[in-house]
Amino acid sequence: MSIYTCKLGASDGRIMVKEFDAVNSAMLRQSLEEQGYVVFELRKKPLQFLLESGIGRRKIGNKELLLFNQELLVLLKAGLPIIQALDTILESGGGKLNEILSAIREDVKGGMAFSNAFEKYPRVFPHLYIASIQAGERTGDLPQTIRRYIAFLKRTEGFRSKIIAALFYPAILVTVAALAVALLLVYVVPTFSQIYADSGAALPVPTQMLIGFAGFLKRYLVFFIGGFFAAAALFRRWSDTQAGRYAVDGLKIRTPFVGAVLTRYAVAGFTRTLATVLGSGIPIVEALRMSVGTLNNRVLERALLTAVVRVEEGSKLSSALESIKLMPPLALRMLSVGESTGSLEEMLADISDYFEEEIERNLQVLTTAIEPVIMIVMGVVIGVIIITMYLPIFKIANTVG
Numbered sequence: 001m002s003i004y005t006c007k008l009g010a011s012d013g014r015i016m017v018k019e020f021d022a023v024n025s026a027m028l029r030q031s032l033e034e035q036g037y038v039v040f041e042l043r044k045k046p047l048q049f050l051l052e053s054g055i056g057r058r059k060i061g062n063k064e065l066l067l068f069n070q071e072l073l074v075l076l077k078a079g080l081p082i083i084q085a086l087d088t089i090l091e092s093g094g095g096k097l098n099e100i101l102s103a104i105r106e107d108v109k110g111g112m113a114f115s116n117a118f119e120k121y122p123r124v125f126p127h128l129y130i131a132s133i134q135a136g137e138r139t140g141d142l143p144q145t146i147r148r149y150i151a152f153l154k155r156t157e158g159f160r161s162k163i164i165a166a167l168f169y170p171a172i173l174v175t176v177a178a179l180a181v182a183l184l185l186v187y188v189v190p191t192f193s194q195i196y197a198d199s200g201a202a203l204p205v206p207t208q209m210l211i212g213f214a215g216f217l218k219r220y221l222v223f224f225i226g227g228f229f230a231a232a233a234l235f236r237r238w239s240d241t242q243a244g245r246y247a248v249d250g251l252k253i254r255t256p257f258v259g260a261v262l263t264r265y266a267v268a269g270f271t272r273t274l275a276t277v278l279g280s281g282i283p284i285v286e287a288l289r290m291s292v293g294t295l296n297n298r299v300l301e302r303a304l305l306t307a308v309v310r311v312e313e314g315s316k317l318s319s320a321l322e323s324i325k326l327m328p329p330l331a332l333r334m335l336s337v338g339e340s341t342g343s344l345e346e347m348l349a350d351i352s353d354y355f356e357e358e359i360e361r362n363l364q365v366l367t368t369a370i371e372p373v374i375m376i377v378m379g380v381v382i383g384v385i386i387i388t389m390y391l392p393i394f395k396i397a398n399t400v401g
Helices: 025-034 062-077 082-091 096-109 114-119 127-139 142-199 205-219 221-239 242-254 258-279 284-295 298-312 317-323 329-341 344-400
Strands: 002-009 015-022 038-044
Touching: 002 025, 025 038, 025 242, 062 082, 062 096, 062 142, 082 096, 096 114, 114 127, 127 142, 127 258, 127 284, 142 205, 142 258, 142 344, 205 221, 205 344, 221 242, 242 258, 242 298, 258 284, 258 298, 258 344, 284 298, 298 317, 317 329, 329 344
Parallel strands: none
Antiparallel strands: 002 015, 002 038
């Protein structure tokens, strides 16, 4: 990823200079133009390796951002001005966020808007967070906006933790199974093969094949590992290109069962983000464009941008999303009801809950089914290896008998 400095024209006539992370300039220009910006200038920032260690290049986790916002909310609700609230937070201890907060405090003290001070650090604070602060300043209710963002962070982090927990045990099983098979092939089988070679006994064909494969694997193991990492690096480099990312994302959502889960996960994140942004008082079209990136899938993003254009032209959100087949009929009906009753924000949150519950059920089924499958496959593979290596012993025993 590279950092680009961009001079942009917004739809309301404002000219702004911002920094963005992007794989290349072409992808960044296309993304900005799809979001409605006019790109006047776009140049790669020099000496990035020196800037990476400086202030504003340090990424912070959601947990640290959540803690900061919880403290800020308590202090603002207590009636403290922003400068005093920041002073109190800075006095509470260290952390890599404090250096940035000190700079923000100085900017705010110098007369800069709170949101503009945060906007100087796009790699530290998410765009959604900065937009939420801007909306809070616009509506005059910053604490309420921060409260909404805290709820959003808690919900998304909680759901992500459930996903990781559900996949953790199967991942351990697969790793242990792979290590066990590798240990047998690289160390145990060659030991047996040496014993059989010293005895001079004729070996059954399955045993000969297994010994030959194990010897080949041990001889070229370093090359296999090197080739794997080289292929992984090439694949990652290709997948970072526009065509590669689009192809990989398309394959993800077309994969049976997994594709459906990934699509629901993306849509759940999108609807929850959209509900949060709309609740902050941001207009629907701007909110949609801000929320597109949360899909994290080029194919879905391109389809959604088509729907955004239709909304911009006057279509209802439910009709626009129905045209791109992004949501199931039930979710679309819920969305239509939300538009009709004026409770779009609440209905989007309900849709996100619906998708998250469905994903949890699917993952429960998947993990329940995959654990015994992994155990059976591991047992069969290890059993076949052991039996194959013991075949000559069985043959000798039968001969002696």
